[in-house]
Amino acid sequence: MSPRPRPPCRSSPNTPAGVFSWTSPTTCSAGRPEGTPPRAPPPSKPAFTGPVFHFGLPSERRAAFRTPCFRTLERGRRGAFSTEWSLGSEGAPRSIPMEMQRRYPIFLSLDGCTCLVVGGGGVGERKVRSLLESGARVRIVSRELTPWLEEMKDRGAISHVGSTYSPEHLEGVMLAFAATNDPALNLRIAGDARQRAVPCNMATDPECGSFIVPSSFSRGPLTVAVSTSGVSPALARKVRRDLERQFGLEWEILLRFLGLVRQAVQSRSNDSAENQMIFRTLVDLPLLRWIRQNDIQTALEKTAEVCGPHLSRQEAAALWDEAWKASS
Numbered sequence: 107m108s109p110r111p112r113p114p115c116r117s118s119p120n121t122p123a124g125v126f127s128w129t130s131p132t133t134c135s136a137g138r139p140e141g142t143p144p145r146a147p148p149p150s151k152p153a154f155t156g157p158v159f160h161f162g163l164p165s166e167r168r169a170a171f172r173t174p175c176f177r178t179l180e181r182g183r184r185g186a187f188s189t190e191w192s193l194g195s196e197g198a199p200r201s202i203p204m205e206m207q208r209r210y211p212i213f214l215s216l217d218g219c220t221c222l223v224v225g226g227g228g229v230g231e232r233k234v235r236s237l238l239e240s241g242a243r244v245r246i247v248s249r250e251l252t253p254w255l256e257e258m259k260d261r262g263a264i265s266h267v268g269s270t271y272s273p274e275h276l277e278g279v280m281l282a283f284a285a286t287n288d289p290a291l292n293l294r295i296a297g298d299a300r301q302r303a304v305p306c307n308m309a310t311d312p313e314c315g316s317f318i319v320p321s322s323f324s325r326g327p328l329t330v331a332v333s334t335s336g337v338s339p340a341l342a343r344k345v346r347r348d349l350e351r352q353f354g355l356e357w358e359i360l361l362r363f364l365g366l367v368r369q370a371v372q373s374r375s376n377d378s379a380e381n382q383m384i385f386r387t388l389v390d391l392p393l394l395r396w397i398r399q400n401d402i403q404t405a406l407e408k409t410a411e412v413c414g415p416h417l418s419r420q421e422a423a424a425l426w427d428e429a430w431k432a433s434s
């Protein structure tokens with residue numbers, strides 16, 4: 107994989123300090139061959155007069171906004187980026203820096219849902235691995251596949267639907283991943299996905315996608331996800347690895363146990379306020395320390411004590427056994 111040259115970040119010479127402007131949207135043609143006339147904005151959208159970015163930030167902070175935002179703006183200047191792309195759904199400019207885009211963190215259920223991955227290199231493979239772990243059905247489009255992806259294809263774990271992307275590949279898809287090393291194609295996929303209201307992740311120009319993939323790990327039901335908002339994926343990876351070392355198997359056992367205790371208490375008490383008090387007190391107990399010291403007796407006694415009439419010591423022991431078995 108050869109690194110892609112990044113265009114320098116420029117603001118207009120006429121732009122006053124703290125104001126960034128981009129005023130050549132009509133020269134853009136996202137994902138279409140060079141020289142293709144620009145598409146007219148859809149009639150329902152307000153007339154586009156060129157976004158002006160009023161960040162109002164001191165120059166030293168502006169300098170920190172290097173790549174993503176300005177890469178997008180530069181691309182606009184160079185004509186490889188469409189007017190539609192620079193507008194949010196309500197016509198508001200959306201090319202704001204990665205670190206300023208406020209993202210909504212959610213844990214999506216993908217079980218049985220079809221996801222499209224275009225690009226079968228290292229990045230595509232990483233996305234496919236995490237999608238399969240989440241129970242998604244993977245549809246892949248790529249000229250080449252990594253050996254692991256080939257193997258998944260041969261085993262029928264993923265379906266390789268072609269080597270040339272076409273918008274029909276987005277039909278019935280819950281999430282799309284534009285993971286080729288061809289930024290123009292990735293932009294086109296993101297544009298097609300947006301038209302179909304399919305959330306799209308972008309391996310290149312991530313600011314033009316609708317979601318980014320965090321660095322994550324799981325301990326049973328516990329999932330820890332870290333994002334640097336695309337500012338430093340390497341740091342996201344490092345934080346993930348550091349946290350992974352801190353969260354051992356005991357967390358999985360504890361969490362499974364707490365889940366079972368919660369179910370038992372909830373099945374016996376409808377008093378939300380009382381339940382809230384019980385569960386908050388439970389998680390304040392040094393349960394992890396007792397588990398690590400193998401002092402399970404104390405953990406069970408204290409759990410039963412906190413749950414009062416809703417859970418006996420023997421019941422707590424049975425739940426503990428169940429949690430232990432599920433984790434090993």
Ligand SMILES: C[C@@]1(CC(=O)O)c2cc3[nH]c(cc4nc(cc5[nH]c(cc(n2)[C@H]1CCC(=O)O)[C@@](C)(CC(=O)O)[C@@H]5CCC(=O)O)C(CC(=O)O)=C4CCC(=O)O)c(CCC(=O)O)c3CC(=O)O
Pocket residue numbers: 108109110232233236307308309310311312317318319320321322332333334335336337338339340341342343346
């Ligand atoms: C925005 C985002 C979009 C997205 O893919 O969703 C994105 C974008 C880009 N990554 C790039 C590079 C690297 N990515 C990694 C690793 C990971 N990247 C992942 C996610 C994301 N990467 C999203 C933001 C996540 C966040 O919020 O921080 C992780 C977490 C999850 C995953 O991919 O599954 C996974 C770690 C998994 C783990 O180990 O835990 C490494 C580290 C390494 O390989 O050692 C490097 C090299 C070092 C570096 O550059 O930092 C480049 C430049 C490519 C080039 O230079 O050509 C771009 C494009 C750009 O920045 O323009």
Ligand SMILES: NC(=O)C1=CN([C@@H]2O[C@H](COP(=O)(O)OP(=O)(O)OC[C@H]3O[C@@H](n4cnc5c(N)ncnc54)[C@H](O)[C@@H]3O)[C@@H](O)[C@H]2O)C=CC1
Pocket residue numbers: 107110224225226227228229230247248249250251252269270271285286287288291308309310339
């Ligand atoms: N988001 C992220 O985490 C990261 C993103 N990147 C960027 O993502 C891109 C992909 O990275 P890699 O997977 O390492 O690249 P790669 O070169 O290993 O794989 C690219 C894949 O896209 C396929 N492809 C390219 N053009 C195609 C086309 N027109 N139609 C169908 N398939 C096509 C190729 O056959 C290949 O399988 C690179 O541009 C890189 O800069 C790189 C590292 C991390």
